[in-house]
Amino acid sequence: MDDRVRRTLVDNLYANPGSLTAGAANGIISALVAAAYSGNALIWQVALLLSAIGVTRVAMAVGLPRLKVRDTKRLELLYELGAFSYTATVGFFTALTIAYNIPLAAQMLMACYAIGYAGGMATRNAGRPIISVAGMVLTFTPICIALWQTGDTAARTLAAAIVICFAGMVSIALQIFRTLRDSIAAAETSARLADKMQHLARTDVVTGLHNRAGLNHYLVEHLARPRTAPKLALFWCDLDRFKEVNDVLGHQVGDRVLTEVAQRLRSQAKPDAVIGRFGGDEFIMACDVKDRREVETIALAVLGEITRPMRLENDRLEISCSMGVALLPDDGDDLESVMLGADLALYHAKVNGRNQASFYDRSMSRDLVRRREIEAELRVAVQRDELSIFFQPIVDLATGRIKAFEALVRWFHPEKGELRPDEFIPVAEETGAIITLGNWITAQAAKAAATWPEDITVAVNLSPLQIKAPGAALGILNALREAKLDPRRLELEITETVLLDHSQQTEDFIAELSAAGVRFALDDFGTGYSSLGYLNKYPFGKIKVDRSFVSGPNAGKKSDAIIRAVSGMATTLDMAIVAEGLETVEQVEAVKAAGCTLGQGYYFSRAVPDYLAAMLIAQEREKFEPQRATG
Known part of the structure; x- marks a missing residue:
């Protein structure tokens, strides 16, 4: 069985402590009443033992999930110890009431409780069949032996009925287990597929970097976690005249160029950097930095690495790159404004001749922002x-x-x-x-x-x-x-x-x-x-x-x-x-x-x-x- 499925089934054992509490309360009350009817010291001792086990089991069911025990086997073993101890005690106590022939009403009280509890717990614990089956065996075996030893035909018939009931309950428990297992396995498979689809939806298929959706997601996530430096630098890179590579050499070579650029970006990135392909031939890298000097160092290193000649089979390519850089909080109070600043700086770098890095400056905003507004509004005009x-x-x-x-x-x-x-x-x-x-x-x-x-x-x-x-x-x-x-x-x-x-x-x-x-x-x-x-x-x-x-x-x-x-x-x-x-x-x-x-x-x-x-x-x-x- 898959570990994740097994963990879910074990967690389900602890999912509803209320049913355990109700079952233990019924058992304690029934045992104490039966002991009172018997007046037998041994029966009283077993009744008190049953009460102690019931209370301990309820406490474990409530407390263990809060401790967040990670070891599935340990968690299952603790549940088994409680379940087996309680069911064995219930079966032994009920057998004692029959063997000592205490008043019939008290015998019926314990017999009904034992059979009902074993059946109920069999379905409740069906997620782990060993617990269901073993619990019924521990409960029913001493009761059937005691009934058979009485020699009474009705008592022996009841023992036979309990055996038949046991077989039916085993079948039901196993059926419930298979249904639960298959349902949880299907849900786990769906969850894994959903995770995989989400990963694919956030990943660029050409470069393996984050795509635009993934970039936005992980940038927000990066800002939400503890920062390693006081500022966030955002580098927006655009390959110059990349269309000519696709037109002359073909899109396959173009994709290889993009992949090579992605690898070079990774090689220059800080360990905590978020890197993504924003679209086409545009890349974005964001990382925590101490000051502007560090940003300049990174920008020069990235530009130098990207523009370094690359050889693809028999072709030697020289790709130039324009870059826009903006910092948070210097150039904006939020991610959106910083991205806009980097985009404007990139545009400024292209206008000034390409193949250079340009830092965002508020003085360049008015004209460039107007052009961006025109671009956005023109599409719906x-x-x-x-x-x-x-x-x-x-x-x-x-x-x-x-x-x-x-x-x-x-x-x-x-x-x-x-x-x-x-x-x-x-x-x-x-x-x-x-x-x-x-x-x-x-x-x-x-x-x-x-x-x-x-x-x-x-x-x-x-x-x-x-x-x-x-x-x-x-x-x-x-x-x-x-x-x-x-x-x-x-x-x-x-x-x-x-x-x-x-x-x-x-x-x-x-x-x-x-x-x-x-x-x-x-x-x-x-x-x-x-x-x-x-x-x-x-x-x-x-x-x-x-x-x-x-x-x-x-x-x-x-x-x-x-x-x-x-x-x-x-x-x-x-x-x-x-x-x-x-x-x-x-x-x-x-x-x-x-x-x-x-x-x-x-x-x-x-x-x-x-x-x-x-x-x-x-x-x-x-x-x-x-x-x-x-x-």
Whole structure:
């Protein structure tokens, strides 16, 4: 039998001392009454012995569990001594009452008590069958012998009945034991499985460290126990550009790198440290420290160990690491605030060039906390209807008519007011939320454009992350299908940075959507590499000259010359050219003279909600249609 199961069964013997107390009380009273009826000195002596054993047994049943005896065998042996002593005395006492032929009522009193007690204790002690069976044997044997020796037929029949009863009670006790044993064993198995599942739920399968759930659990547990030093240091590590390892060498090598980093963290950790993989390529280590100097020593040692070149089979890898460090109670009063401080410090380390450790400082909090707030709130802003799509017209410079609208996202926060796109778009790109946000913008823009006249198109900016996301092209085609918008009326604006990595995924994305009829425009031309190879390789139908050439501080003769050159090239390639940032009539005339065919900017209109965009279209139609009719 499993030791844990046996311990549970033995503990169950002591679980209800009340039943033992009731049985002993009944026995003492019955024995004393029978002794009084007999007037026999020997019977009186045995009655007093029975009373003493009964009281001692009750005291043991109550007292031993409180002593928390750990030795199961010892605990079982003490119970057996009490049980066997008491049942043997009960059986002997009852046999004496029969042998000395005391008044029949007293004999019946003891016989009924003995048989009832033996039967009751047999079921109560069924968890240990040896106690049940031996107890009945010690009780029934002297009684049956005394009954048989009387020579009376009725007495002998009673002895035979007791033997039959004994056999039945043994069967019942064994059945109860098997049921108890199996139930407890099943419960123990379930408990072990639950413990194992809990361990697995708190363990990272790749590195064997705590995962995020385990890390939170053991950090709280670490803080709850006596501390070895006055401060708690929390080190938040992030492997720099780890995604490139997965992309180039594969996820198996990436997992081996993570495992190696975990081992190196363990090698530098203090004995009481809590280490976990927080997620992806992020690790957290927490330990008690004496002062900031010790923290700096640990941080340098960890960074040095992680960045030490590693060799995996035939590959020699150099992994750099950024680290954020915060201390409790210096940087926060609780674990949550310290983790936030370490996270902010980590972000600061990345912004400052990576591969370094940064200690949390309250001066870095304001801007970084705001970015974190934006990140968290941006994820639910769509569901809360805080985001809106505004449309800025793109106008034909020759006719003054609206040819297209550029879809621009606006965020009206219920507490912070309107947030500028340059505040939340970079955050969305850093966190990957731009994929969800970009898909939503495209879907909303397509729905609005479907209500406009068919000669007006809609332009949507795309982030590099959107293009590289799995199923990106399919998502855009689905949005067009749901909005019932002709793909030729959607124009996707991409910047040169999207094309720098010469990704096959990017080429396939552009090719698939171009085949469906979607148009492409090269945005912010002139601010990057401005490679003419892009214009030759990809199906761009429009070039957007960056606003810095039109209304920026460097606008002038040189920028005019650049615009003229780009315009001439675009005319040759049969491309439209858009001048952005037009604010004055002089700027409009200048870019028009330079060869731009389309213009966009405050001179024509700011970005407006969809209903005002529809109103602008209606007003234009009213303005130009009568001229066409009279003409």
